[in-house]
Amino acid sequence: MTTDSWVEVSADGGYGVENLPYGIFSRPGELPRVGAAIGDQVLDLAAMSAAGMVEDRRYFASGSLNAFMVAGRAAWAANRARLVEVLTDESYRDQVEPHLIPVADVELLRPFEVADYVDFYSSEHHARNTGRIFRPRDEPLPSNWKRLPIGYHGRAGTVYPSGTPVIRPSGQRRTPGEPEPSFGPSQRLDFEAEVAFVAGVPSAAGRGVPTGAFREHVFGFVLLNDWSARDLQAWESRPLGPFLGKSFATSISSWVVPVAALEPARVPPPVQDPAPLPYLHCEEPWGLDLHLEVLINGQVVSRPRFASMYWTPPQQLAHATVNGAPLRTGDLFASGTVSGPERDQRGCMLELSWNGQEPLELGDGTTRSFLEDGDTVTIRAQAPGASGSRVTFGEVTGTVHPTRA
Amino acid sequence: MTTDSWVEVSADGGYGVENLPYGIFSRPGELPRVGAAIGDQVLDLAAMSAAGMVEDRRYFASGSLNAFMVAGRAAWAANRARLVEVLTDESYRDQVEPHLIPVADVELLRPFEVADYVDFYSSEHHARNTGRIFRPRDEPLPSNWKRLPIGYHGRAGTVYPSGTPVIRPSGQRRTPGEPEPSFGPSQRLDFEAEVAFVAGVPSAAGRGVPTGAFREHVFGFVLLNDWSARDLQAWESRPLGPFLGKSFATSISSWVVPVAALEPARVPPPVQDPAPLPYLHCEEPWGLDLHLEVLINGQVVSRPRFASMYWTPPQQLAHATVNGAPLRTGDLFASGTVSGPERDQRGCMLELSWNGQEPLELGDGTTRSFLEDGDTVTIRAQAPGASGSRVTFGEVTGTVHPTRA
Known part of the structure; x- marks a missing residue:
């Protein structure tokens, strides 16, 4: 059994709360920023952090994942746990749902700046x-x-x-x-x-x-x-x-x-x-x-x-x-x-x-x-x-x- | 015959106005910035630009040469000509001399950020x-x-x-x-x-x-x-x-x-x-x-x-x-x-x-x-x-x- 999210997630899609991959997305006229994939949606982490619902905004209001990548394993684990929490506990739905964007409506960009x-x-x-x-x-x-x-x-x-x-x-x-x-x-x-x-x-x-x-x-x-x-x-x-x-x-x-x-x-x-x-x-x-x-x-x-x-x-x-x-x-x-x-x-x-x-x-x-x-x-x-x-x-x-x- | 600068330059030293190489330097407690070598001195180009004596400050008040490097050949040529002018025309001496620092008093840093x-x-x-x-x-x-x-x-x-x-x-x-x-x-x-x-x-x-x-x-x-x-x-x-x-x-x-x-x-x-x-x-x-x-x-x-x-x-x-x-x-x-x-x-x-x-x-x-x-x-x-x-x-x-x- 997969863990249930209140977001609609297809069993075979592979974008349940067990995955939660990170990427960089943009919409026309808006700055690129960090999102996480859930079902057919992108959770806007820049908006979530601005609303105080996830960690430090410097990680997510950025056009690359590098700022979050450098934060380290404890920060990665804490953010992952928090995302699972807000995406599975129905009581967060009203606060989180406004920050979900259909993936079809965004452009996905290069996720990070490559060093070597x-x-x-x-x-x-x-x-x-x-x-x-x-x-x-x-x-x-x-x-x-x-x-x-x-x-x-x-x-x-x-x-x-x-x-x-x-x-x-x-x-x-x-x-x-x-x-x-x-x-x-x-x-x-x-x-x-x-x-x-x-x-x-x-x-x-x-x-x-x-x-x-x-x-x-x-x-x-x-x-x-x-x-x-x-x-x-x-x-x-x-x-x-x-x-x-x-x-x-x-x-x-x-x-x-x-x-x-x-x-x-x-x-x-x-x-x-x-x-x-x-x-x-x-x-x-x-x-x-x-x-x-x-x-x-x-x-x-x-x-x-x-x-x-x-x-x-x-x-x-x-x-x-x-x-x-x-x-x-x-x-x-x-x-x-x-x-x-x-x-x-x-x-x-x-x-x-x-x-x-x-x-x-x-x-x-x-x-x-x-x-x-x-x-x-x-x-x-x-x-x-x-x-x-x-x-x-x-x-x-x-x-x-x-x-x- | 080499071109004469009012800065003391040894004939064999190789740091006359015919060279004028660029680098990044710092002094204790100061931010790294762009300089040019002349004789045994570093000309502080961040200070020169702040004083309006050379081009755009964005090039030089920086810890790497990359901002100036991207400016292109015309900008490089114009700046080079201007440096030759102020370092050879004695009438600039009073304005420029305060921005010369003995190279022995500075730390030279990595001059640019390497891409590939x-x-x-x-x-x-x-x-x-x-x-x-x-x-x-x-x-x-x-x-x-x-x-x-x-x-x-x-x-x-x-x-x-x-x-x-x-x-x-x-x-x-x-x-x-x-x-x-x-x-x-x-x-x-x-x-x-x-x-x-x-x-x-x-x-x-x-x-x-x-x-x-x-x-x-x-x-x-x-x-x-x-x-x-x-x-x-x-x-x-x-x-x-x-x-x-x-x-x-x-x-x-x-x-x-x-x-x-x-x-x-x-x-x-x-x-x-x-x-x-x-x-x-x-x-x-x-x-x-x-x-x-x-x-x-x-x-x-x-x-x-x-x-x-x-x-x-x-x-x-x-x-x-x-x-x-x-x-x-x-x-x-x-x-x-x-x-x-x-x-x-x-x-x-x-x-x-x-x-x-x-x-x-x-x-x-x-x-x-x-x-x-x-x-x-x-x-x-x-x-x-x-x-x-x-x-x-x-x-x-x-x-x-x-x-x-």
Whole structure:
């Protein structure tokens, strides 16, 4: 049974009081501000705080979640408890109802300001598949892969909110077999279905964030599409990794799901063999039972499960900071493509079409090796929530537009 | 002959009116604000603007240069002309002199807020040397190296001002020959002597910044030390590039040298063969005749020359944006290690000691394979300025501190 709210909430919608994700919304002529999703409504937290019904106004009368994200775990927990209280106790209805706005009437904006953006590579199935495709003569998994969560820094300035058009990037690429590189629009445009977490509370330089301190620093999770130009990426990446093949666009979902909402989704991750070094040891299981769906033009093409990820979020955070790099509020850490062992669990076109060798059939009779102009890619996810409920991540979506002349 | 200022300026100091670099300074109990260096003085531009003697106060009564950097080339030129006027025309002396502060009496802070940080790899000598050291069985230069300026995103949150202590990072590394990786403080800590430019004026998403538009967007140049843990880097970098081996610290110099001050330093870069693709073609010569010096504990160990860099700053900027990634104010682009053909022109310990095989002798009778705790690394640079003057970059310095327990 889900916990009852006096707000109408559909059982399958995933926006009950067990979720209460935060986002930034605006209406025409009004300033952007913080809201929480409940059912098909947005609860205006700026108005709620102005009315003295929730905490400190500085958190919520803001165009980003950063002020609230830095407030820390106790403030997050207190606000969450208060929201549950006012949304379940019928006696608050008259005071709260004026601050509910149908989500259809608002625009959802980028939820937070990104400080640094890191992208990992933590699905063993994805790593093995891309190894086979890109480095067919080598072992699919690099020798370091099971020793540490491989990652790299991406471009924070091109992390865009869901719905932002994705302009097909141009760049250098070399067609295999051709001696010379050429310049033009990417011919191998791809998506990558990922899950990301965002830091709220900074950490000190020179000190890492141990796996056990994950909840003290991390505010919540979003869905992320790491748009990728495979031809640019393949040509540029040696020896320093991806650059222009990734930096043109990264999309994130509008609602940030609090860490607390995902506690019921925690499951044991895959067995890690060899055992990781002590700084990567995690006392608690931090696999997350998130069920993703990837849609191209409304057709479901893949159903990756996040529980299959080899490296977990606390391990990623401990690794990224073990060299003494401090966390800043807004630091964003993405999982890498979420791919499972089955073809219909693969999280990007590169794998789904096996680099174009096995074009993917869409339900409309067309096929895809890579993305075409006009294609819309949408990633959704749900997780088990408290009291038998479901917790939804909503979606991250984007439509491919042609290269600008 | 240099242009005369009524402020006392030593001919060799490099802080004449031909330079006029910008920085952020503070004095005890006062707010950080913008200053310009002249001789051994800082001209307090916040005070000058409050007195109506230079442009708009919003530029200068700020703890970062970002507000002025976004103002654009016309504003930069107008302010520069005005500073030259008031510092050379004796009739302004009585009004201006009260706003000069000895540089010894101020603290210099981080000059700007970094948006994204990109690090290139644009010295052919450095690329060949590292290729020989890290990938001895392959061609030293990757096949893409002369086709595009290879680069990657670094961590913006760990770009620190000159003087910030550098804490030796810990992390995973595998000793060659050992089957298992281990964890501990880096045993191969290095510096990299680099030159970087910072963007002032943003560009639109989906549009690149052509080489000819460099001056419209770029505010100025700094020196940069890309501190590197070679053992961490070697183990983690395959296949996605450097991560923790670089992200613990990057240091930049305090003064930002305006692009205009470096016009007299422009020289033809090395011949580029094969000819780069059209989007990388540059009408004007943009090699820069900067003479760098690297000092360890006060001993000069290297004198790299920036004029030997294969890829130029306008080519780097055009490349980094050709995929449609927009520029933001504060985007920082570093050159990669500046190394020349001679041993005493190599810009990092990895090359100077040939990965520890040929330890470097310091003047104090000690040798170094890599950096030790307590070592201070200082990078300086000078360039020819207008009217036969010299333009100095000042220095970027940092001292290695032990890993925190």
